[in-house]
Amino acid sequence: xxxxxxxxxxxxxxxxxxNAWVKADENAIxxxxxxxxxxxxxxxxxxxxxxxxxxTVIPRSVMRSFKPEYIIADFxxxxxxxxxxxxxxxxxxLVLETQDGSRRILSGNEVIIEIIKTANAVRLVNHxxxxxxxxxGDFHRIQ
Numbered sequence: 001x002x003x004x005x006x007x008x009x010x011x012x013x014x015x016x017x018x019n020a021w022v023k024a025d026e027n028a029i030x031x032x033x034x035x036x037x038x039x040x041x042x043x044x045x046x047x048x049x050x051x052x053x054x055x056t057v058i059p060r061s062v063m064r065s066f067k068p069e070y071i072i073a074d075f076x077x078x079x080x081x082x083x084x085x086x087x088x089x090x091x092x093x094l095v096l097e098t099q100d101g102s103r104r105i106l107s108g109n110e111v112i113i114e115i116i117k118t119a120n121a122v123r124l125v126n127h128x129x130x131x132x133x134x135x136x137g138d139f140h141r142i143q
Contacts, residue, residue, distance in 0.1 A: 001022055001023065001024040001025070001079070002022075002023045002024075003021070003022060003137050003138060004019065004020070004021055004022075004137060005019075005020045005021075005022050005135045005136060005137040006018075006019055006020075006135070006136040006137070007019070007020050007033075007133070007134070007135050007136075008133075008134045008136075009131065009132070009133055009134075010131060010132040011130065011131040011132075012130070012131075018033045018034070018035075018041070019033065019034040019035070019036070019038075020032065020033050020034065021034070022075075022135075022137075024075070024079070027047070028045065028046060028047040029044075029045065029046040029047075029072060029075060029076075030043070030044075030045045030046075031043065031044040031045070031071075033055070033058075035057075041055060041057040041058060042054060042055030042056075042057060042058050043055070044068050044071060044072070046072045051068050051069050051072050052068075053068035070129070071133075074124050074126070074133050077103070077105065077113060077115060077124065078103075078115050078117070078122050078124055078135070079122075082096065082098050082103070086098075089105060093107070094106065094107055094112075095107075101117045102114075102115060102116045102117055103115040103117075107128075110127075111127060112126070112127055112128040113125065113126050113127065113128065114127070117139065118139070119138075119139055119140040120136060120137070120138065120139060120140075121134060121135065121136045121137075121139070122134070122135045122139060
């Protein structure tokens with residue numbers, strides 16, 4: 001993946017919006033966040049099992065609500081190979097269900113995360129932590 005995305009987050013009746021350039025492959029995830037004028041407002045990366053986030057603009061109070069590790073995890077849950085993801089979740093006692101490209105993650109019989117994918121958007125609803133994450137982009141070529 002190497003593409004522009006529009007990201008939105010809804011948490012505790014607050015909405016946050018960012019433009020991002022996302023580069024991801026089997027080795028790393030890199031996200032550069034931009035405001036409406038194209039100025040860099042932060043960077044998030046995941047490589048070799050470590051998450052790094054930096055920003056001189058995004059307040060620390062916002063990042064306490066949206067931990068960088070959660071953003072990376074949500075990205076992996078949305079886009080990671082479903083077979084490998086299912087195996088990894090099973091090791092944690094969770095179950096992955098897939099249907100028509102959408103995904104549900106269950107703990108026992110309880111749906112804790114729902115991911116609905118279309119050609120232009122991915123919407124993740126985290127029932128466990130009470131937030132919604134949406135990425136809009138050209139996803140038609142991504143499984």
